Amino acid sequence: MTLLAFGTTFYNGTIILAFVKFKKLFTPFNVYILNLSTTDFLIAIIVMPGYILRTLNLPLHPSLCWAVLYTNDVIMVSQCQGMFLLSLSRLWSLVLPLSYKNLASPRVSAGICVSWWILWIVVLLPYRIIDRSYSPKSELATCHSNYAAQRAYATFIEFVGFDAPVFLALGMNSFVFFKLVQRKMRKRNQAGPFSTNAPTISRHVTDTVTTSIDHSKPVSRPKSVSDDAKHVRLFGLLAVFVLVCYMPIFCYYILSDLIDGFYYPTVRNALTCVEFSACILNPLIYHANLPELRNNLHKLFKRS
Template sequence: MSETYYLHLNVSRFELSLNGSLGQSVNITNGSDPNAANIYPDISYSLLTVLLLIMIATVAGNGIVLIAFCASRRLKTPFNYYICNLALADFLVGIIAMPGFIVYNLFNEVWPAGTALCTIWMYFDWHMTFESAINLAAVSLDRYWSVRWPVSYKRHTSVKRTILILLATWLYMHIAFFPGYLYDRIVNVYGEHDCFWDLVMNRRFCTAVAVLGYYIPLSVMVFCNWSIGSMVVKRTNATAQDPDVAKKYAEGETRLTLAKDKARRQRQPLITLAMITVCAVICWAPWVIYFTIAPHYPTALPDILITVGYWMCYLNSTINPYLYIATSDDFRGAIRDLFCRRSGQTLSGAFSMIISAAPKRTSLETSVRRAS
């Protein structure tokens, strides 16, 4: 008489079964936990390599910007404090948020590291992304103020005031998302290996989070940059049409060159901000669309959009530091000075070690050589 052996595979609960003609029923477990079957997937090493390269580029780029800012006095301007704050948030995304999401994706949306690390990862993942958006809104307002009311800006702006504004962005970021995050961690129930902020279960918070964390910052960025661009174009046209400009610069080519150089340096922060804003809008668009629609219509969008949206936001943190370096002479100069000085010190130290390690001649050997 044949007996049937059933083996069932449920990936979400890690239960194994198999249909066959065996003589008994068998439970396959690992230790005392019946849900502790092998969760290790077949890893795509090409995908893993790409994700690790993105993570390394994010950490390295933002780390270099932070080191250059701390090492260079000329970079410590109010505008560059905003850049440093943005680089700090992006650095934390690269060193904490990205590794967690890589693990979560490689394990087929299974979190293998426990509830405590899941809570830490989710905090940095969501909050640092929000801080990037809010910081860009704050720096856009700063540039708008400097262009719209330059006299008032020079009179009232300072490094201390900028630091207070940056602290306010971190407070605003926590007001925007932390209540929903805390409610989710305390009230909602997830599986042992689940690690995500469920948009459907947190539907009551999604609208407020989207408005405070995305739509208001994005609206501020777009308005400020559009207004700045319009004002710069109007002033440039007015200057070109002014008949007194040629007379002022006719006194010498040196003054004209200095004036052009000053104007170029004043435009650099505006160019940097414009490129960062355009990049942010493009990178955040998929996730903002998903975040807006999915809580109310969970099946209306493909699941791949959430993964694409996440990595587009992460790529924004990867691209940002290289935009600073590409558009800012001060950052390029500070980084060049930093590495040249370090390499010079290293070579000098190496030569000193070689000279000190070389055998020294005694006075007797010197006198013998002279006599010969």
């Protein structure tokens, strides 16, 4: 867990630093990348150490315990919501491209992310205040929540804050992946080298056109084609990692709510580590599939 925290801090820290140094990275889509990287960074420096403390049952001051639990709730919910917003942004640009072009901007994306954080800071605050009043004094220093005391509130937060956005992100990532694959195959078929309907051109015209082409300059693909090519792998990998990293721990918590006595701490700790591993995998996925981010990261390290 310690190595995972250090690796997550380093990789997500470099992503955040690249955005600070290179303002051209701020696009409507990349703002959601920055939001998710910031959340993963906070998980590494706040949530992971707090989880280790709770696992070891180390006694802490009740006020510190309350602050740790509340902060953890806000950050973890924001991570799930961040994945949802990232997937929703790409789905919006794919299904309603004209609306996305006219309305989407880095400022709008930043406003949505900040509003989402504020929303969940407000929603989770009463839950933690009530939990503190219900928990006996002997448990206030152990940093554990009393879910049974307010089961309806806890179920609402678990479903709306965690389960629903992750399941929706999985569905949207899969939908975007298959749609982009279909679009890529369609464009490849349309841009074939031979066409039976092409008009015949005389040899003189052909030679004139050929000599007017500057072969020293590489032919650049349209921006939409380039974006589709890089986002196919990105959203395919994101769908796989959501399925592998998040679904096991979510299924565990769902079963623990439905089945009395379903409690296996070793299994829960192992699945939590798998969930935390997504925080270090996300920046690696961005680096591998977003060329503009990768190039600026290389510039950043060359400068240092």
